[in-house]
Amino acid sequence: MKTLGWSVLSLLVAPIVCAQAPRNTATPAQQKISWAEGSIKARPDHSQPYNDLAVAYVQRVRETADTGYYDQAETVLQKSFEITPDNLEGQKARLMILLGRGEFGQALGLAKALNKKTPDDVLLYGFIADAAIGLGDYGDAEEAAQWMLDMRPGNVPALLRGAALRRLYGDARGAKDFFAQAYQQMAPTQTEERAWTLTQMADLQRSIGDLAGAEKLLHSALQQFPGYYAALEESARVQTMRQRYSEAVDLLHQRSLKLPTAASRYALAQALERSGQTTEARLAYADFAATARPLISASDNANEELISYYLDREHNPAEALRIAQLEITRRHDVNTLDAYAWALFGNERYEEAQKQIAISLAVGVREARMFYHAGVIAAKLHDDRSAARYLNQSLELDRSSESAAAVREALQNLAPESAAIARGDK
Amino acid sequence: MIQKILFPLFLIACLTGPPPLRAQQNATDHLVRNVQAGVKRYPEDYAGYAALGAAYLQKGRETADAADYELAKSALEKSLDRLSNDPAAAFAMTQMAVVCMVEHRFDDALSWAQRALALGSGDPSPWAIAGDALADMGDYNGASEAYSRLESSYGSEDEKLAFSYQRDSRMSFLRFVAGDTQGAIQFMSSAVRTAIETHMPAENIAWSQYQLGEELFLAGETNAAEKAYLASLDECPNYYRALAGLAKVRASQNRYADAVKLYKEAIARVPYPEYAASLGDVYFKLGQLADAKKQFDLVEFIGYLSQVNQQIHNRDLALFYADHDLKLRESLSLARKELEVRRDIYTWDVLAWSLFKNDKLQEASEAIAHALQQGTNDPQLFFHAGMIYEKTGDSAKARSYLQRALDINPHFHILYSSTASKTLARLAQKEIVVSQQAASSVH
Numbered sequence: 001m002k003t004l005g006w007s008v009l010s011l012l013v014a015p016i017v018c019a020q021a022p023r024n025t026a027t028p029a030q031q032k033i034s035w036a037e038g039s040i041k042a043r044p045d046h047s048q049p050y051n052d053l054a055v056a057y058v059q060r061v062r063e064t065a066d067t068g069y070y071d072q073a074e075t076v077l078q079k080s081f082e083i084t085p086d087n088l089e090g091q092k093a094r095l096m097i098l099l100g101r102g103e104f105g106q107a108l109g110l111a112k113a114l115n116k117k118t119p120d121d122v123l124l125y126g127f128i129a130d131a132a133i134g135l136g137d138y139g140d141a142e143e144a145a146q147w148m149l150d151m152r153p154g155n156v157p158a159l160l161r162g163a164a165l166r167r168l169y170g171d172a173r174g175a176k177d178f179f180a181q182a183y184q185q186m187a188p189t190q191t192e193e194r195a196w197t198l199t200q201m202a203d204l205q206r207s208i209g210d211l212a213g214a215e216k217l218l219h220s221a222l223q224q225f226p227g228y229y230a231a232l233e234e235s236a237r238v239q240t241m242r243q244r245y246s247e248a249v250d251l252l253h254q255r256s257l258k259l260p261t262a263a264s265r266y267a268l269a270q271a272l273e274r275s276g277q278t279t280e281a282r283l284a285y286a287d288f289a290a291t292a293r294p295l296i297s298a299s300d301n302a303n304e305e306l307i308s309y310y311l312d313r314e315h316n317p318a319e320a321l322r323i324a325q326l327e328i329t330r331r332h333d334v335n336t337l338d339a340y341a342w343a344l345f346g347n348e349r350y351e352e353a354q355k356q357i358a359i360s361l362a363v364g365v366r367e368a369r370m371f372y373h374a375g376v377i378a379a380k381l382h383d384d385r386s387a388a389r390y391l392n393q394s395l396e397l398d399r400s401s402e403s404a405a406a407v408r409e410a411l412q413n414l415a416p417e418s419a420a421i422a423r424g425d426k
Numbered sequence: 427m428i429q430k431i432l433f434p435l436f437l438i439a440c441l442t443g444p445p446p447l448r449a450q451q452n453a454t455d456h457l458v459r460n461v462q463a464g465v466k467r468y469p470e471d472y473a474g475y476a477a478l479g480a481a482y483l484q485k486g487r488e489t490a491d492a493a494d495y496e497l498a499k500s501a502l503e504k505s506l507d508r509l510s511n512d513p514a515a516a517f518a519m520t521q522m523a524v525v526c527m528v529e530h531r532f533d534d535a536l537s538w539a540q541r542a543l544a545l546g547s548g549d550p551s552p553w554a555i556a557g558d559a560l561a562d563m564g565d566y567n568g569a570s571e572a573y574s575r576l577e578s579s580y581g582s583e584d585e586k587l588a589f590s591y592q593r594d595s596r597m598s599f600l601r602f603v604a605g606d607t608q609g610a611i612q613f614m615s616s617a618v619r620t621a622i623e624t625h626m627p628a629e630n631i632a633w634s635q636y637q638l639g640e641e642l643f644l645a646g647e648t649n650a651a652e653k654a655y656l657a658s659l660d661e662c663p664n665y666y667r668a669l670a671g672l673a674k675v676r677a678s679q680n681r682y683a684d685a686v687k688l689y690k691e692a693i694a695r696v697p698y699p700e701y702a703a704s705l706g707d708v709y710f711k712l713g714q715l716a717d718a719k720k721q722f723d724l725v726e727f728i729g730y731l732s733q734v735n736q737q738i739h740n741r742d743l744a745l746f747y748a749d750h751d752l753k754l755r756e757s758l759s760l761a762r763k764e765l766e767v768r769r770d771i772y773t774w775d776v777l778a779w780s781l782f783k784n785d786k787l788q789e790a791s792e793a794i795a796h797a798l799q800q801g802t803n804d805p806q807l808f809f810h811a812g813m814i815y816e817k818t819g820d821s822a823k824a825r826s827y828l829q830r831a832l833d834i835n836p837h838f839h840i841l842y843s844s845t846a847s848k849t850l851a852r853l854a855q856k857e858i859v860v861s862q863q864a865a866s867s868v869h
Contacts, residue, residue, distance in 0.1 A: 028544070035537070047507070048507040048508075051510070051511065052510060052511075055511050088508070088509070089508070089509065089510060089511055092511055093511065120514075121509070121512055122512055122513050122514055123511065123512040152513050152548055153548055153580040154548030154579065154580040155546055155548040156513070156545075156546020156547075156548070157546055159546075182546070185543075185546055185548065185550075186543075186544075187540055187556075189543075190544050
């Protein structure tokens with residue numbers, strides 16, 4: 001696969017001067033909605049305009065984080081299926097809804113069945129990849145993404161999925177290349193998609209400690225799609241890593257003006273706590289718990305945040321583990337495995353914790369937080385050499401990560417011989 | 427002028443396949459029949475309908491028959507009914523954008539091209555149509571930006587060269603509009619070389635050579651233009667665009683009989699109203715007024731033949747009426763209607779000319795300022811500007827523009843070159859009288 005120089009990023013964050021910038025204030029999804037509504041008026045007896053409208057509603061969810069649009073999409077799809085039962089494009093729109101709601105198992109089943117009937121449809125492979133990534137079946141996801149690239153070299157949906165997989169495999173540079181290739185193909189009018197891609201790239205940069213690079217990308221993302229909630233959330237993470245907690249609070253307050261999610265409420269509560277606003281933090285945590293708990297059994301939940309909440313804030317490891325166990329029965333992606341391992345660790349079940357974190361790290365993922373977890377789990381099992389190695393990897397990856405202080409403290413608690421390894425005195 | 431009016435169609439032809447000839451038409455009929463058979467066998471195959479749409483589009487270019495465009499649209503709708511949310515649907519969407527361009531629905535063409543791009547198919551072709559639509563809407567910077575995206579990191583060397591051909595041929599037009607005629611000629615020469623080196627279909631090479639001829643003619647390099655048109659006809663004998671181009675050269679060389687013959691041959695192949703108008707002008711020059719009238723009637727007949735023709739030929743008819751002092755109010759109404767959807771310099775020019783002919787001089791001078799704002803070195807724009815400024819009493823500007831028109835090409839138009847010379851002479855005479863009056867009043 002062609003590799004682009006990293007310098008291409010500087011082009012990506014350059015201001016948009018293209019005259020193709022949107023001519024009106026409607027977002028891409030809103031334009032698509034209006035287009036599809038026009039088509040429905042013109043051709044009410046065709047199923048495709050209804051499918052187009054459903055897809056536009058799904059895109060609107062990503063623009064706004066308002067999952068209510070999924071319901072509207074479903075209603076519209078019913079019309080489509082009344083006209084042409086089980087039509088492929090309608091089924092694909094249904095798949096997008098399932099994936100958006102985190103129904104990965106059901107989505108994978110449907111995507112595979114449709115793929116069997118229509119093996120030349122590129123996007124169906126993309127949906128298989130999405131569902132497999134959600135479930136943690138990375139081999140299947142990789143195979144599907146490779147099919148996409150082989151069928152239509154350089155297509156954007158494949159590049160974006162390839163980037164996600166490369167990142168999971170610990171290939172940050174390769175992920176950047178794919179993101180950059182995808183971004184370069186996007187038209188300036190695709191403001192949300194460009195902003196989303198820039199946000200993903202910023203997240204990647206932050207994960208390797210390049211906070212300045214991440215900030216530039218986020219600045220560009222917010223220029224292209226002002227007020228974009230995903231970019232605001234990511235910006236708050238960057239500010240947290242810079243230990244500018246009140247800036248993070250401001251950003252998250254700004255983000256919360258429109259449709260806050262359980263996850264964004266948790267981020268706000270954490271930021272308030274870090275900035276010393278104890279009372280506000282307490283209220284925000286309560287607000288988060290009230291929002292997240294009813295979702296525990298839902299597929300689109302905030303269980304990862306709840307696990308962290310019960311471990312770190314409520315000191316209720318039993319509840320954290322109960323939730324983690326529920327979640328691990330649904331999916332075994334690297335984040336769920338890490339959260340499960342951390343919940344087991346909180347319940348002093350160190351050997352089981354080590355087993356889970358090992359499975360997660362075996363994928364190749366390189367996240368400072370996970371190396372930290374692996375390090376302290378190993379330390380509890382008196383495997384100081386492994387502990388030192390993991391903790392060292394966490395710091396090497398990102399010296400300013402949220403876990404960095406805890407990593408340093410854990411390193412100091414190791415035996416002198418292992419600490420020497422950590423310092424590099426091999 | 428033909429170059430400007432038909433340019434978008436040429437570009438589309440260049441994007442989606444070779445332009446037509448009789449042999450080509452037979453091949454296209456064969457292609458249509460084959461694809462129809464495929465669609466009949468696999469009625470749920472989106473790709474079959476997309477191919478059928480593309481085949482009808484090709485046929486439409488060859489026959490200039492609006493019915494073919496309707497068939498293309500219907501087939502493409504069927505393709506998109508079967509697949510629209512997939513990178514593979516980008517082809518049908520791009521073709522749909524082409525249909526909109528042909529019908530002069532530039533905004534819709536841009537939307538379809540953008541929808542195709544949003545699918546992220548990895549194929550940059552929709553940028554070409556996006557650029558074409560933007561250029562027709564007068565957004566030349568946007569068009570330039572879009573054309574600059576016409577490159578691909580994927581595919582074979584020939585495929586990459588094909589994109590460079592598409593880019594060069596389009597950038598050539600933009601350079602011309604920007605007033606860099608020599609730059610335009612260089613880009614087009616490069617496109618011709620690429621077309622030959624990559625063994626493009628003969629019609630593609632012929633189109634490129636013809637287009638180079640158009641630019642050379644506009645630059646006043648008549649001999650070089652003649653060579654380019656002849657090369658185009660060598661590549662594709664009876665290629666109607668090259669026939670019309672060569673006819674124009676012959677008329678400028680006062681070889682009117684040859685010009686008549688060539689125009690007739692071009693019209694016999696594809697009856698574009700511009701060709702009929704030019705042939706009428708040659709007859710007029712020869713004093714054969716009855717023959718001229720026949721051709722002028724034909725222009726209107728073609729222009730109003732169908733709904734689509736009316737959309738397509740608004741500007742051509744407006745110019746034709748204004749040029750020939752016919753139906754001047756209708757000319758103005760058509761030009762204004764065209765400006766609603768098309769705000770490029772040539773629509774401003776036609777509006778200015780039509781306003782001038784309707785004695786709306788203030789508005790005419792505002793409109794011609796829009797037409798001139800890109801700095802385009804086009805004798806016809808300068809001629810219109812000169813005539814408008816003469817009537818508004820700005821003799822200095824009038825002289826300057828008329829002189830520039832004649833400096834670029836003393837034979838830029840079969841009728842108007844002499845009008846420009848006469849007006850210049852009149853202005854000079856007027857200046858002498860004024861200076862004599864001034865001198866006598868001093869005495």
